[in-house]
Amino acid sequence: MIKIYGVGRGRGKEGENKPAAPKRQPGEIRIQKELDELELPPHTSIAVPDKNNLMAFHITIAPDEGFWKGATYKFVFNVPGAYPHEPPKVKCETKIYHPNIDLQGNVCLNILREDWKPVLSINTIVYGLLYLFLEPNPGDPLNHEAADALRTDRVNFARLVGRSLKGGVVAGESFPKLT
Template structure:
């Protein structure tokens, strides 16, 4: 069998020579498929007005923060920071998302873990970072007490929606809930 594509590439790459004498070929960092996909998504991304994206390291597209400031619902008036860590195998692997802002929410625990189905079992490579952002926004509009990480918050939401609203409001003003002190956000 004759190899037409890539003949001799492996040898030159291994010994660092360009085949034209002894001059070494400068190393060029190849982008991972996940980085290529992220660049494309970022070029096309249109975030809703209540969201803002920030890159702590401008040379690293795979780690960034998104701030969400819901304009309705229980958590209206405050901003919440989510840290995204995207694997090199993205989009075949879901991004890892953590909430940096301590929040009283049935689908976000006090350690910042987020319970969103598209970040787990329902992830598909056709989904995008925008899909995750809209999913997070939806959690602020329609929290899901049926699939909780914070079971106490979910139980209060299921049994007494008005009381849940009062507890969220207290937490946003820097109060404590069940011996957990929350940061003042409003």
């Protein structure tokens, strides 16, 4: 009797067994495709620290307009194995005075939470982050003090952001010099 299953699998030229390639999860395959096709906006870059782990990478954004113009912010992406059915975890590694990013780097972006859908992509998230720099949303804040400042007096908010970018103290918090 001939065994159909396994015929020709795992054999080298001389009939030796080859080690099997590690099986990739669907999320890894999707991330590979997305990263290959990524179309980053100007002043944005990506770094993959471990080429063997595409599920963890950094996106750097340097806004060219808005309150945070001239500074550079690093976001860490950790993609779960269930991606794209679960959104990536995104944290801002650069301390920032922003209504939608708290002092621990947690990011409040609707598509990273309740509005996530598997059709969304890393590219969508990057554009969402960029939009937070152009149009911060004081109506859905993580940093309530920054949101209140933005809501009540945009000119004063701009002054506070400027102070934070120069390495000053805002609301009792010290910020790194970014400009």
